[in-house]
Amino acid sequence: VAVVLVGIILRLWIRVDAVKQSLPAIRVRDGVAPVHSTDKRVEVSPDAPQPLLIHRVATRLWKPMLAMGAMTVILGAILRAVGAGQGGGTESFRQLAAWGIGIEFFGEALLLSGISFLLATILASLRHGGSEVQQALGADVKVLKMPTTAKAFMALMMLGMMAAMVQLVASIFGATIADDPARFTELGAFVGPLRELSLGLILAGIVLALATIGNVLRFQFDRVRELLRAN
Numbered sequence: 001v002a003v004v005l006v007g008i009i010l011r012l013w014i015r016v017d018a019v020k021q022s023l024p025a026i027r028v029r030d031g032v033a034p035v036h037s038t039d040k041r042v043e044v045s046p047d048a049p050q051p052l053l054i055h056r057v058a059t060r061l062w063k064p065m066l067a068m069g070a071m072t073v074i075l076g077a078i079l080r081a082v083g084a085g086q087g088g089g090t091e092s093f094r095q096l097a098a099w100g101i102g103i104e105f106f107g108e109a110l111l112l113s114g115i116s117f118l119l120a121t122i123l124a125s126l127r128h129g130g131s132e133v134q135q136a137l138g139a140d141v142k143v144l145k146m147p148t149t150a151k152a153f154m155a156l157m158m159l160g161m162m163a164a165m166v167q168l169v170a171s172i173f174g175a176t177i178a179d180d181p182a183r184f185t186e187l188g189a190f191v192g193p194l195r196e197l198s199l200g201l202i203l204a205g206i207v208l209a210l211a212t213i214g215n216v217l218r219f220q221f222d223r224v225r226e227l228l229r230a231n
Helices: 001-023 053-084 091-134 148-177 181-230
Strands: 042-045 141-144
Touching: 001 091, 001 148, 001 181, 053 091, 053 141, 091 141, 091 181, 148 181
Parallel strands: none
Antiparallel strands: 042 141
């Protein structure tokens, strides 16, 4: 998924350059491609706006998040493989299982967060690329204000990562009580649903990020048609 999203970012900037070159030569006849009115909140400025904080953070962090996530998943898998050789039901088996599962899931959460930051990077590219096209035509630059879906996306991703951290701490604590099978099992009954909650929150945030990308694309499509009619 991450590789596909990186390819989308590269293709997006190729399309931005193509639109800047071709748009001034296009003429629209009357009655063609009507511009739909929109009640979306927009910001208008003479120049391209500065990147938002989340865009700057996402652009810098998606690579480290993916790298750390991959290494953490591998580490967790190794610990679980070593634990499998200790024999089921032993204290060492439970200790390594607690460490391995907690670390492995935290790595998966990091990978999904890296993908979330990649989606935010796509939004940043759409915002900046669309601004460049408008500025190149000498028109006022119109961009969407941050939609509610984007704000909810950030909140859900952060909540999901917090839940992933809590489950990691709980898993490490579980390794310290591996000598008590009953307490170890009780803790596992709590940590399991917590992992599912973390996964659900991050995935829900990804869905909202995709919805935000769709809204931005629709807005920019209408803006391009508006520029064609105005010129």
